[in-house]
Amino acid sequence: MDVSQQPLVRLEGVEKSFQRGSEQIHVLANLSLQVGRGEFLALMGPSGSGKSTLLNLVGGLDRPTAGAVEIDGERIDQLSERQLAAWRARHVGLVFQFYNLLPMLNAERNVELPLLLTHLSRGERREHVRVALEVVGLSHRTRHYPRTLSGGEQQRVGIARAIVNDPTLLLCDEPTGDLDRKTGDEILTLLQALNRDQGKTIIMVTHDPHASARATRTLYLEKGQFSTEKPE
Amino acid sequence: MKFVSLVWCNLRRKKLRTWLTILSVFVAFVLFGLLCALKEAFTAGVAVAGADRLIARHKVSLIMLLPESYSRRMRQIPGVDSAVHFTWFNGIYQDDARNFFASMPISDPEEFLKIFPEYVLPESARKEWMATRTGAIVGRSLAGRFGWKVGDQVPLKSPIWPRKGGGAWEFKIVGIYEGAKRATDTSGFYFRYDYFDEARMRGEGEVGWYAIRVADPDQAERVASALDAEFVNSPFETKTEPEGAFAQGFAQQIGDIGTMLIAILSAVFFTILLVAGNTMAQAVRERTEELGLLKAVGFTNGLVLVLVLAESTLIAMAGGLTGLGAAWLITAGGSPMPSVLPVFYLPPHLLLVGLGMIFGLGLIAGLLPALDAMRLRIAVALRRQA
Numbered sequence: 001m002d003v004s005q006q007p008l009v010r011l012e013g014v015e016k017s018f019q020r021g022s023e024q025i026h027v028l029a030n031l032s033l034q035v036g037r038g039e040f041l042a043l044m045g046p047s048g049s050g051k052s053t054l055l056n057l058v059g060g061l062d063r064p065t066a067g068a069v070e071i072d073g074e075r076i077d078q079l080s081e082r083q084l085a086a087w088r089a090r091h092v093g094l095v096f097q098f099y100n101l102l103p104m105l106n107a108e109r110n111v112e113l114p115l116l117l118t119h120l121s122r123g124e125r126r127e128h129v130r131v132a133l134e135v136v137g138l139s140h141r142t143r144h145y146p147r148t149l150s151g152g153e154q155q156r157v158g159i160a161r162a163i164v165n166d167p168t169l170l171l172c173d174e175p176t177g178d179l180d181r182k183t184g185d186e187i188l189t190l191l192q193a194l195n196r197d198q199g200k201t202i203i204m205v206t207h208d209p210h211a212s213a214r215a216t217r218t219l220y221l222e223k224g225q226f227s228t229e230k231p232e
Numbered sequence: 233m234k235f236v237s238l239v240w241c242n243l244r245r246k247k248l249r250t251w252l253t254i255l256s257v258f259v260a261f262v263l264f265g266l267l268c269a270l271k272e273a274f275t276a277g278v279a280v281a282g283a284d285r286l287i288a289r290h291k292v293s294l295i296m297l298l299p300e301s302y303s304r305r306m307r308q309i310p311g312v313d314s315a316v317h318f319t320w321f322n323g324i325y326q327d328d329a330r331n332f333f334a335s336m337p338i339s340d341p342e343e344f345l346k347i348f349p350e351y352v353l354p355e356s357a358r359k360e361w362m363a364t365r366t367g368a369i370v371g372r373s374l375a376g377r378f379g380w381k382v383g384d385q386v387p388l389k390s391p392i393w394p395r396k397g398g399g400a401w402e403f404k405i406v407g408i409y410e411g412a413k414r415a416t417d418t419s420g421f422y423f424r425y426d427y428f429d430e431a432r433m434r435g436e437g438e439v440g441w442y443a444i445r446v447a448d449p450d451q452a453e454r455v456a457s458a459l460d461a462e463f464v465n466s467p468f469e470t471k472t473e474p475e476g477a478f479a480q481g482f483a484q485q486i487g488d489i490g491t492m493l494i495a496i497l498s499a500v501f502f503t504i505l506l507v508a509g510n511t512m513a514q515a516v517r518e519r520t521e522e523l524g525l526l527k528a529v530g531f532t533n534g535l536v537l538v539l540v541l542a543e544s545t546l547i548a549m550a551g552g553l554t555g556l557g558a559a560w561l562i563t564a565g566g567s568p569m570p571s572v573l574p575v576f577y578l579p580p581h582l583l584l585v586g587l588g589m590i591f592g593l594g595l596i597a598g599l600l601p602a603l604d605a606m607r608l609r610i611a612v613a614l615r616r617q618a
Contacts, residue, residue, distance in 0.1 A: 089530025104241040
């Protein structure tokens with residue numbers, strides 16, 4: 001099969017459980033999923049259904065208890081911690097609900113963070129940062145610190161940081177969860193544009209049906225299992 | 233280098249806390265420097281002691297006198313190259329008890345300078361001393377302390393040795409000696425025994441102790457035994473020992489300075505370790521989400537460990553280097569009590585020890601927080617904010 005036709009994300013029989021005291025909590029049970037290149041997938045479900053856990057597994061932020069996590073043909077669940085860190089730096093962009101910007105760094109320096117791990121020169125890093133901030137429409141706020149930016153602007157900085165190293169996969173954990181409707185819409189429009197114009201594959205966890213409507217596919221997760229239908 | 237600014241911006245996060253920690257490290261290293269200088273002051277005699285020199289004193293106590301006639305008998309003992317005697321004079325300048333310094337008559341200027349080559353005296357001054365009965369040589373630091381120069385007449389009073397007819401002892405400064413080594417004591421005042429013995433009111437023919445140079449340092453122990461055997465069962469039995477042991481015994485009259493200083497410094501550094509360690513632990517705890525974010529974007533566990541260690545080392549360096557620098561500047565200004573501590577400086581090897589301690593402090597203080605940061609699980613760290 002042509003590589004471009006293979007799914008970018010493939011989960012096979014994935015299980016994830018946590019130990020809480022003497023109790024074993026099963027969050028994901030025998031879960032399988034395929035996400036094609038260029039897809040914009042929305043993951044919905046009630047709190048505690050395992051959406052963020054699933055996103056963490058796909059992003060290599062956590063490891064499954066069992067099963068295979070394959071991204072672009074690579075079994076990331078089999079990588080060492082060091083290899084996984086390098087893999088994240090190259091292939092994944094992460095967008096968080098609370099932006100997760102470093103308060104002591106200005107917008108430009110926050111966006112530059114993933115590039116510090118590359119061999120790019122200072123000038124090349126600056127150029128990448130400039131382009132990323134331009135894409136999210138924040139060229140005029142490069143020297144501003146997070147505390148001086150609005151929620152929407154902070155999320156744009158977060159998105160610029162996620163795309164600055166040109167990853168194939170964008171993982172967004174409730175990117176509009178902390179924003180008002182209008183600002184949230186702007187962020188969703190930006191994500192849609194990244195998906196449509198730059199071909200980024202996006203997996204977005206959300207509680208908001210309005211947000212999921214922007215995706216090309218929506219999956220519902222309940223008690224660690226998928227369904228295509230919205231649960232009652 | 234690209235990560236340095238990341239470390240720097242974290243230090244600026246809680247400026248007051250960072251400054252207070254740096255200040256506490258600074259104080260600790262100033263104290264370290266000064267205590268090292270103090271230790272050096274007490275042990276300088278041991279450090280500069282010649283391996284070929286013996287000190288012979290009265291067997292009972294240093295304050296009991298020996299006959300001057302022992303000089304001749306000592307020189308006859310096989311292995312003895314030369315001998316010179318000293319007597320504690322306790323000279324006081326200008327009738328002020330604070331103007332006290334080590335002053336001693338010595339038996340023979342030529343022998344004295346031969347046995348103590350670390351006292352460097354110009355040839356002209358040596359000749360002048362031989363020619364002048366009231367001549368005295370003074371060390372550079374003592375001359376500096378009182379502004380004395382060659383040719384000055386210096387009156388001294390001695391509470392131990394009053395002069396016949398009363399009044400002050402008059403000396404003419406014929407030379408100023410330098411120290412061959414940094415640790416050489418240049419606060420001494422030496423004058424001729426013949427002038428002293430003739431003019432003192434009592435104790436004629438009695439001297440304090442002897443310094444003996446042996447021909448072969450390897451034979452020093454045998455010569456010391458032979459010297460003591462020569463005077464055994466006499467009214468003035470001797471105790472002869474290497475100069476280093478004598479100097480050490482002298483310093484230990486106050487107590488075991490080295491052990492006391494190590495105890496004080498250990499307490500200080502243990503406290504500073506807790507202070508710096510607590511600062512780092514707090515800093516890491518407050519930044520759990522940020523450290524999780526760094527790992528999420530690809531920072532390895534090792535890199536996160538290094539960043540936290542770099543932060544604690546930078547704090548230790550900022551406080552430690554300025555503290556050591558301040559201690560060095562203070563000691564470079566000279567002894568605060570020249571009469572008690574004639575040698576007072578921070579030796580280079582202890583500066584190096586200080587540098588090692590700065591890095592050690594930084595690494596140890598940061599180690600546990602850095603390990604915590606390294607072991608932090610990304611998903612758990614990021615969930616904290618949610």
